Amino acid sequence: xxxxxxxxxxxxxxxxxxxxxxxxxxxxxxxxxxxxxxxxxxxxxxxxxxxxxxxxxxxxxxxxxxxxxxxxxxxxxxxxxxxxxxxxxxxxxxxxxxxxxxxxxxxxxxxxxxxxxxxxxxxxxxxxxxxxxxxxxxxxxxxxxxxxxxxxxxxxxxxxxxxxxxxxxxxxxxxxxxxxxxxxxxxxxxxxxxxxxxxxxxxxxxxxxxxxxxxxxxxxxxxxxxxxxxxxxxxxxxxxxxxxxxxxxxxxxxxxxxxxxxxxxxxxxxxxxxxxx
Amino acid sequence: xxxxxxxxxxxxxxxxxxxxxxxxxxxxxxxxxxxxxxxxxxxxxxxxxxxxxxxxxxxxxxxxxxxxxxxxxxxxxxxxxxxxxxxxxxxxxxxxxxxxxxxxxxxxxxxxxxxxxxxxxxxxxxxxxxxxxxxxxxxxxxxxxxxxxxxxxxxxxxxxxxxxxxxxxxxxxxxxxxxxxxxxxxxxxxxxxxxxxxxxxxxxxxxxxxxxxxxxxxxxxxxxxxxxxxxxxxxxxxxxxxxxxxxxxxxxxxxxxxxxxxxxxxxxxxxxxxxxxxxxxxxxxxxxxxxxxxxxxxxxxxxxxxxxxxxxxxxxxxxxxxxxxxxxxxxxxxxxxxxxxxxxxxxxxxxxxxxxxxxxxxxxxxxxxxxxxxxxxxxxxxxxxxxxxxxxxxxxxxxxxxxxxxxxxxxxxxxxxxx
Numbered sequence: 001x002x003x004x005x006x007x008x009x010x011x012x013x014x015x016x017x018x019x020x021x022x023x024x025x026x027x028x029x030x031x032x033x034x035x036x037x038x039x040x041x042x043x044x045x046x047x048x049x050x051x052x053x054x055x056x057x058x059x060x061x062x063x064x065x066x067x068x069x070x071x072x073x074x075x076x077x078x079x080x081x082x083x084x085x086x087x088x089x090x091x092x093x094x095x096x097x098x099x100x101x102x103x104x105x106x107x108x109x110x111x112x113x114x115x116x117x118x119x120x121x122x123x124x125x126x127x128x129x130x131x132x133x134x135x136x137x138x139x140x141x142x143x144x145x146x147x148x149x150x151x152x153x154x155x156x157x158x159x160x161x162x163x164x165x166x167x168x169x170x171x172x173x174x175x176x177x178x179x180x181x182x183x184x185x186x187x188x189x190x191x192x193x194x195x196x197x198x199x200x201x202x203x204x205x206x207x208x209x210x211x212x213x214x215x216x217x218x219x220x221x222x223x224x225x226x227x228x229x230x231x232x233x234x235x236x237x238x239x240x241x242x243x244x245x246x247x248x249x250x251x252x253x254x255x256x257x258x259x260x261x262x263x264x265x266x267x268x269x270x271x272x273x274x275x276x277x
Numbered sequence: 278x279x280x281x282x283x284x285x286x287x288x289x290x291x292x293x294x295x296x297x298x299x300x301x302x303x304x305x306x307x308x309x310x311x312x313x314x315x316x317x318x319x320x321x322x323x324x325x326x327x328x329x330x331x332x333x334x335x336x337x338x339x340x341x342x343x344x345x346x347x348x349x350x351x352x353x354x355x356x357x358x359x360x361x362x363x364x365x366x367x368x369x370x371x372x373x374x375x376x377x378x379x380x381x382x383x384x385x386x387x388x389x390x391x392x393x394x395x396x397x398x399x400x401x402x403x404x405x406x407x408x409x410x411x412x413x414x415x416x417x418x419x420x421x422x423x424x425x426x427x428x429x430x431x432x433x434x435x436x437x438x439x440x441x442x443x444x445x446x447x448x449x450x451x452x453x454x455x456x457x458x459x460x461x462x463x464x465x466x467x468x469x470x471x472x473x474x475x476x477x478x479x480x481x482x483x484x485x486x487x488x489x490x491x492x493x494x495x496x497x498x499x500x501x502x503x504x505x506x507x508x509x510x511x512x513x514x515x516x517x518x519x520x521x522x523x524x525x526x527x528x529x530x531x532x533x534x535x536x537x538x539x540x541x542x543x544x545x546x547x548x549x550x551x552x553x554x555x556x557x558x559x560x561x562x563x564x565x566x567x568x569x570x571x572x573x574x575x576x577x578x579x580x581x582x583x584x585x586x587x588x589x590x591x592x593x594x595x596x597x598x599x600x601x602x603x604x605x606x607x608x609x610x611x612x613x614x615x616x617x618x619x620x621x622x623x624x625x626x627x628x629x630x631x632x633x634x635x636x637x638x639x640x641x642x643x644x645x646x647x648x649x650x651x652x653x654x655x656x657x658x659x660x661x662x663x664x665x666x667x668x669x670x671x672x673x674x675x676x677x678x679x680x681x682x683x684x685x686x687x688x689x690x691x692x693x694x695x696x
Contacts, residue, residue, distance in 0.1 A: 160450060161565065163577045180548055181453030244545025247568060 008052035009111040015045035019100025028192030046080045073110025098238035112210040136201030140261045142194025147258045150251035153183040222267035229260035278412045281341035282371040284330025290362035300324040309408045315344040319413035321403040334412045376600045379420035380427040388433035393424045423603045433592040436585035441472040443581045455480040461518040462486045464525025468554045487511040512536045516543035520550045523559035530561040537564040612676035622694045627661040
């Protein structure tokens with residue numbers, strides 16, 4: 001595989017990161033402020049990725065889909081092109097909340113195949129790991145807020161639907177529940193901020209593992225579960241923004257995401273001890 | 278000094294008597310002066326649509342009932358005009374009553390907040406006329422604190438007890454702040470207009486009005502600085518509306534499940550609050566099954582009001598307990614304040630005698646050492662403290678008792694204390 005091919009792929013990943021930023025801003029502020037910039041960066045990224053794929057193909061003399069890195073990159077490029085085509089035809093901006101972060105992570109994984117030099121010093125190494133852990137934990141904490149607010153939302157919604165029929169044994173609890181509007185705002189903000197942190201955590205985790213262990217991390221179960229957690233989080237963000245999911249559906253999905261986080265955390269609590277003796 | 282409260286309220290007199298007894302705001306200073314002319318030391322008059330009462334303090338031998346009767350005669354023409362509808366309360370009962378009134382426990386709608394403002398206004402008039410500044414002032418200002426305590430420690434004033442205000446309360450539970458919410462009024466029913474007024478005052482700034490007669494919609498929209506919407510096409514813009522108030526005279530449903538399903542999908546599931554105060558109902562009850570749609574009809578709103586009233590009466594019990602506790606505290610304080618001057622002058626009198634006698638004795642015994650002089654001082658002080666102990670405890674014990682003033686008077690006489 002050509003060295004410059006990997007370089008173009010990394011440039012593409014950098015451009016795709018604008019899309020990730022746009023997705024996060026859209027969730028938190030509920031408007032697509034960066035969408036035009038992100039879309040342009042996204043189209044440029046697709047060009048760079050195509051160059052990378054062509055170069056790699058020429059260097060190898062065959063289609064570069066031989067391992068998980070190459071297939072991931074190739075799939076990411078296909079998704080990008082299909083999204084751009086759909087957007088051109090149907091103006092499907094809301095899909096971008098899902099597609100932008102997904103393509104970014106796929107391309108990032110694809111760009112992390114070649115071994116790089118080991119950590120220049122141990123401080124950088126442990127700082128990277130610490131930021132990864134803290135960002136992930138902040139992401140989990142934010143999700144905890146999302147999930148609790150969703151459950152309270154469900155309770156308040158049910159109470160309002162039941163029209164406050166006097167419940168003789170527990171009448172006062174529901175009087176103190178926050179309004180749906182406030183809960184909804186809390187869910188949006190905590191979801192956006194949590195997604196930002198968990199994505200930063202994931203990206204740093206991937207880079208860290210890549211520098212540390214080369215390509216071996218791909219088969220690691222705890223890494224896989226981290227990806228699944230991120231994907232569930234992404235789905236939650238997507239359905240919330242594009243379909244306006246509220247109430248029951250958000251509550252269920254956020255509880256699933258929270259469970260995934262718990263599993264990831266349990267899996268990684270061991271990992272850190274192993275990595276930093 | 279004795280406190281007295283007399284008057285009539287929604288509990289004792291029908292409205293035609295209350296309005297006859299009512300004292301106009303402009304006449305309040307004159308009424309206060311009248312009470313003072315009749316012998317009251319302090320006076321305050323509270324006159325609202327549900328209550329007309331006067332509170333005043335009088336020195337001990339004066340009969341407050343005479344002052345009140347005199348006031349009725351001079352002001353209303355006869356002392357018997359309102360007999361059977363009046364309450365007359367003295368001392369402890371009077372203070373208890375004032376605390377309960379301030380805490381809105383004696384109001385027609387228990388927990389309504391206006392009464393405290395009215396009481397404060399009455400106090401302000403009395404203050405500016407210079408008719409408060411002693412026992413009455415102590416009790417009134419304490420009553421303000423009691424009211425505040427009741428309001429913060431119980432939920433008595435938090436729940437809506439009218440249908441139109443219940444709608445605002447529900448809207449707040451759904452949207453949080455009503456600022457910037459859009460309200461659509463369908464029809465021109467009075468109740469609908471009232472609910473819209475409350476919502477508008479609570480921050481819902483954008484008001485749309487639709488009516489089969491477009492001119493009426495335009496008229497009502499002008500009241501709210503809103504916009505009239507064409508009746509035939511209002512369903513197409515439902516998704517822009519957060520709150521719908523339906524109060525039209527239509528004999529069939531004008532909003533059905535399909536309308537709402539489309540609107541809620543276009544709003545991407547952002548909640549909508551539908552208030553149907555029309556009879557027969559304007560909105561198909563089945564829309565309440567849709568996610569994000571909250572439909573309340575007249576019965577539902579009345580159900581909320583009834584539940585709130587029940588809750589308020591429960592909170593009122595807690596409030597009564599607070600009032601009783603505060604009553605105990607102020608009575609203890611007042612009792613002590615009542616006898617304090619006598620105790621102070623008794624101690625002063627005894628000390629004066631002691632100091633004079635010691636000085637006389639020391640002049641006759643010039644050879645005493647400083648230690649011996651100190652011993653004489655200590656001995657005599659101890660004697661007068663022992664003598665004073667009996668009468669002082671008797672004064673404290675008798676403070677505030679019905680016959681207490683006689684005991685105080687007796688002690689003052691026995692020790693030749695100046696009045």
